[in-house]
Every structure is written in C-alpha cells, then in structure tokens.
Amino acid sequence: MKGRQVVLGTLFGQEAAALVEDGVLIDLLLSAEALTPLAPGAICRGVTDRLMKGQGGAFVRLPDGWTGYLRDRKGLGEGKPVLVQVTGVAEPGKAVPLTSRLIYRGRHVLVTPGAPGVNVSRRVRDPETRDALQSLGETVRGARDHGLILRSIAAGAEPTEIAAESAQLLDLADQIGAETVGPPELLLDAPGAHEQAWLDWGDPAPDAIEKGEDSFERCGVLDAVDALLSPRVVLAGGADAWIEETRALVAIDVNTGADNSPAASLKANIALARDLPRQLRLRGLGGQIVIDFAPMPKRDRGTLEQVLRAAFRNAGGEVTLTGWTAMGLFEMSRKRDRVPLRRLADAVAEGL
Structure with a gap:
C-alpha cells in the first residue's frame, strides 16, 4: 500500500506497533514485558546503593530487586531515595540504565x-x-x-x-x-507499544490505521520481521551486509557480492550507510558498533562519511560517529533505547 500506515497488533505474543511507509517497515515498537518489568520510560523511586567514585555514577536499588545505574551522582548519598527514569533495556547481567532528568x-x-x-x-x-x-x-x-x-x-x-x-x-x-520518601517503587509505568505509537506517530497523520489479530500478517509486517531476525541484509546490486550482536559490540560486515566493477565497493557501502539507521532502530541494537566496510580507496572515505552523517541526522536517538580505526574499520555508538528484537524473540521462545 502507498502512504503512511500505523499497524497495531501483536508480535511474539506481546503488544506491538509498526509504522509502514509505501510498503517499507520504518519503525517497530515492542513491549518489553518478556525481558523486564521496567521498560524504557518508566519512572521509579529508587534508593542509592553505592556511589562509584572515579566514574561519576551510582548504583540504585529499584523495585522487584532490580539494580540500575545512574551516571550523574550529583547530590546523591548512599541510602537516600532518588527519582529516576529508565532510559533503555539492560543487557543480561548488567544494571538498568537510568537518568534523573525526568520527562x-x-x-x-x-x-x-x-x-x-x-x-x-x-x-x-x-x-x-x-x-x-x-x-x-x-x-x-x-x-x-x-x-x-x-x-x-x-x-x-x-x-x-x-x-x-x-x-x-x-x-x-x-x-x-x-x-x-520510601522504599523502591514503580511510580509510573512505561507506555505500551500501542500507546507509544499514538504518542509518537501522529505527525504527519497516518493515511490508515490497521488493527486486528491478523494486522501484522495482512500488512506484510511479519515478513519484514522475519528478515530482521536474520543477520543478513540484502543490498542493491547483489551486495549484502551482516549485522551481528556480540556481548561487547555490534559487528557489521559489508560485501559486494558478485559485482567486481571498480565502483562496486563504494556503491555497497553507501547502500548500507543509507539503510543503517533503520536497520539498527528496527533491530533494537545499540552500544558500540564497528563496521567493516567493503574495501575501497581512502579517498572515498569522506564521501561515505557524508552519507552516514546525512542518514543519521534525522534518524532520532543519540548517535556518535567516531571515525576510522588504524585497521580501516569505522566506529560509532548508539544509545540502547529500544527492545532488542532478537533477544525478545528468544526470551518468548524460551518461555513457551
């Protein structure tokens, strides 16, 4: 379908919402209940547990036995209550990211x-x-x-x-x-995926709002999600890229495929750069990101960086494009503010 669609449905048995423009999946909002009861946006009263001297942060006790990490410890004292907001989904074994600047x-x-x-x-x-x-x-x-x-x-x-x-x-x-004053407590729950879609996707107004148990299948969202669950991203001209998450970082590799023309590498790299904000957003990936672009002359790096910066300029989220390493890899970082799609699918599958 041409135009802008908001699709409300379920994914992996969880509430979900999708934004589709001209048949392309642009954004995907997921419930984090299968991973954590403290989803991004939730506001809690926590209790300062331990100040991390030299790091400028503090560990905070949260409801249900969870632990959070607050980067700014200004004005905090151990054992004192503090109002905090969850800013992302914690990695396994790590503290929930928090901020004291409530919104x-x-x-x-x-x-x-x-x-x-x-x-x-x-x-x-x-x-x-x-x-x-x-x-x-x-x-x-x-x-x-x-x-x-x-x-x-x-x-x-x-x-x-x-x-x-x-x-x-x-x-x-x-x-x-x-x-x-008081013990750790959840004061305001995060909005669900459908509510978040209503809050964020109203401008410009959608041409259609699709609902129902089969809405994701009917509108092609399930097919797009299946592609996102694969590490392989198909690019134009037979090229492809592989996006794989490790515990330390997200690794991305770009390949030209069967195209051996002189401009093949730059074309594949630009194709990945233009689609990268969407891919990271839909997959819910963040943290440190290292890209192994297809081999190309150093003189083309400036052109590729311009494409990357333009792609991320209006993509939303906190992104830092660090630059090239001595080995020719490109480093960047993105705030972990989304539910990781692959991890959610695995968590739901394990619970079945």
Missing part, C-alpha cells in the same frame, strides 16, 4: 521537571503559530518550576486539547515529584 511525554507536549521554560518544536516554522503556542504554554505552565515543550503536532491541534493535556501532565509531574 513526561504527551501527544502534544513534553513536561520536563527541573528544566523550566516554554519551548516550541523547531519544526513549527510559522511565526504566528509559534507565538500562539508559546503564549498558550506559558499560560498553562503558570508559576510551576517545570519546563514545557510543545511538539510539532501541537501546531494543528485545538488549544483546549493542548491545554488539557498540559495540565494533566503538569499535575502528574507535581504528584510524582512529591514521592521522595
């Missing part, structure tokens, strides 16, 4: 306690619309010590709808902000 997400606004001010998304370019949203945000926020960010979708929403959602989130931030 309350809505469809039209974000509320940021401790970061006062009203800001409007840069994607809203019309000056009159920006001024109207700025004024509305300042009126709703009032004298509260919370920040308010108006998302781009707010430009087309009714002021009453924006104001109602803002007031609700501000009240929630006040309520949770007062929960500073």
Whole structure:
C-alpha cells in the first residue's frame, strides 16, 4: 500500500506497533514485558546503593530487586531515595540504565521537571503559530518550576486539547515529584507499544490505521520481521551486509557480492550507510558498533562519511560517529533505547 500506515497488533505474543511507509517497515515498537518489568520510560523511586567514585555514577536499588545505574551522582548519598527514569533495556547481567532528568511525554507536549521554560518544536516554522503556542504554554505552565515543550503536532491541534493535556501532565509531574520518601517503587509505568505509537506517530497523520489479530500478517509486517531476525541484509546490486550482536559490540560486515566493477565497493557501502539507521532502530541494537566496510580507496572515505552523517541526522536517538580505526574499520555508538528484537524473540521462545 502507498502512504503512511500505523499497524497495531501483536508480535511474539506481546503488544506491538509498526509504522509502514509505501510498503517499507520504518519503525517497530515492542513491549518489553518478556525481558523486564521496567521498560524504557518508566519512572521509579529508587534508593542509592553505592556511589562509584572515579566514574561519576551510582548504583540504585529499584523495585522487584532490580539494580540500575545512574551516571550523574550529583547530590546523591548512599541510602537516600532518588527519582529516576529508565532510559533503555539492560543487557543480561548488567544494571538498568537510568537518568534523573525526568520527562513526561504527551501527544502534544513534553513536561520536563527541573528544566523550566516554554519551548516550541523547531519544526513549527510559522511565526504566528509559534507565538500562539508559546503564549498558550506559558499560560498553562503558570508559576510551576517545570519546563514545557510543545511538539510539532501541537501546531494543528485545538488549544483546549493542548491545554488539557498540559495540565494533566503538569499535575502528574507535581504528584510524582512529591514521592521522595520510601522504599523502591514503580511510580509510573512505561507506555505500551500501542500507546507509544499514538504518542509518537501522529505527525504527519497516518493515511490508515490497521488493527486486528491478523494486522501484522495482512500488512506484510511479519515478513519484514522475519528478515530482521536474520543477520543478513540484502543490498542493491547483489551486495549484502551482516549485522551481528556480540556481548561487547555490534559487528557489521559489508560485501559486494558478485559485482567486481571498480565502483562496486563504494556503491555497497553507501547502500548500507543509507539503510543503517533503520536497520539498527528496527533491530533494537545499540552500544558500540564497528563496521567493516567493503574495501575501497581512502579517498572515498569522506564521501561515505557524508552519507552516514546525512542518514543519521534525522534518524532520532543519540548517535556518535567516531571515525576510522588504524585497521580501516569505522566506529560509532548508539544509545540502547529500544527492545532488542532478537533477544525478545528468544526470551518468548524460551518461555513457551
């Protein structure tokens, strides 16, 4: 189907949502229940367990016996409660990644306690619309010590709808902000995959919303997921790449296939670079990433880097493109903010 589709269904018996554009799977949201009860976005009251001197962080006791790691230990003391938000899915045997900078997400606004001010998304370019949203945000926020960010979708929403959602989130931030005493406790659960899709995929508005038990099969999502569960990525011209996760890093290898022309390597490398943000996002991969591009002259490295930077510029997520090693490998890192698709499939299979 041409156009933008939001597909709501289930995957591996878990709630899931898919974003499809012109028949291509662009994004995939998964429930993390099979891996952890503390999914990215959950807000907890934790208790500082141990300060890591020299590393600038602290281990935090969380609900249900889980342990988290908070990188910023400023103002913390051992045994003291602290409000934290889960930022990613922990690797096996490692602590849950946390932040003390809480964000309350809505469809039209974000509320940021401790970061006062009203800001409007840069994607809203019309000056009159920006001024109207700025004024509305300042009126709703009032004298509260919370920040308010108006998302781009707010430009087309009714002021009453924006104001109602803002007031609700501000009240929630006040309520949770007062929960500073007590043992570890889950204060706000992370949104499910369907709710997250409603929050994040409304701008631009989808051309269709598909639901039902067979929605993933009917819309071709299951076929796309099967391809993602394989390490092999098929590229144009007979080239391919292999994306494999190890405990230490994600390793990627690019091959030209049967094409022996002088430009084959650069073409294969550019094809992988353009699709890499989507592949990592859909597979839920992050951390340290090392790419062994197909052999090419050093003079082509600059061109390839430009393609990589352009591909990741609007891809979302925290990405750092480090550069080339002495052995000709390319290093980068991506924040682990997604449920790893392969690990979720294995966890569900083991539980059956």
